[in-house]
Amino acid sequence: MSAGTYAPRPGAAPLSRMIAAQTALETRMLLRNGEQLLLTVVIPALLLVLFGSVDIVDTGAGDPVDFLAPGVLALAVMSTAFTGQAIATGFERRYGVLKRLGASPLPRWALMTSKTLSVLVTEVLQVVLLTAIAFALGWSPHGNPLSVLLLVVLGTAAFSGLGLLMAGTLKAEATLAAANLVFLLLLVGGGVVVPMEKFPDAVASVLGLLPIAALSDGLRDVLQHGVGVPWADLGVLSLWSVLGLGAAAKFFRWE
Secondary structure: OOOOOOOOOOOOOOHHHHHHHHHHHHHHHHHHOHHHHHHHHHHHHHHHHHHHHOOOOOOOOOOHHHHHHHHHHHHHHHHHHHHHHHHHHHHHHHOOHHHHHHOOOOOHHHHHHHHHHHHHHHHHHHHHHHHHHHHHOOOOOOOOHHHHHHHHHHHHHHHHHHHHHHHHHOOHHHHHHHHHHHHHHHHHHOOOOOOHHHOOHHHHHHHOOOHHHHHHHHHHHHHOOOOOOOHHHHHHHHHHHHHHHHHHHHHOOOO
16 A cells, blocks of 8 residues: 555644644543632632622722722632642642653643643633623723733743642642642632731731732732732742742653
């Protein structure tokens, strides 16, 4: 039989097609996971509705939803890019899925790119849902959308790096416990629903350096106060992005 008569032609698909297919698969797997849906969709939506409708926490002057919506958007980014990705990747590593995918025609860097793109797709769905809920509660955002986009992208990079670092260095069970614990701690102490002014000055200074605090404060500065570009918060997120992604690339173990 002469060459070129096989249909379909044997060989790897183009790299862009492989990345797109893996991204679609990662997104479907994420959206079908009940625990991850709880973290990425249900909890942020419930927090926004509860704290936006009932005067539980003193958020200062103005409508509570104007303070809460940016913080909950930051929480949604963290829940997807950090908590959900860390847990899913940790168990994929434990069960040998990453090892097998690493031996496929899809390069390892492309696999991580697909995971990051899947996170971004999920975040778009989260933002649409949470924004609709916030508008229903009377939210009136301001500011430059490009600044919001830059904050979300840098926040995603920072949390993705930290999530992959955790998933690639700890055992799956330890990753599950640690990721959920960090999620709860940062929910309380990251300026999401409780203003940083409620903490002692020394504690607030330290908490303000966390990526969740930088993301929530940056989004709040833009969407609530109309700040053009929150350079300080962008600087903190950029630093966490470099440190997190760099450490994940160096220390991630595929087996």
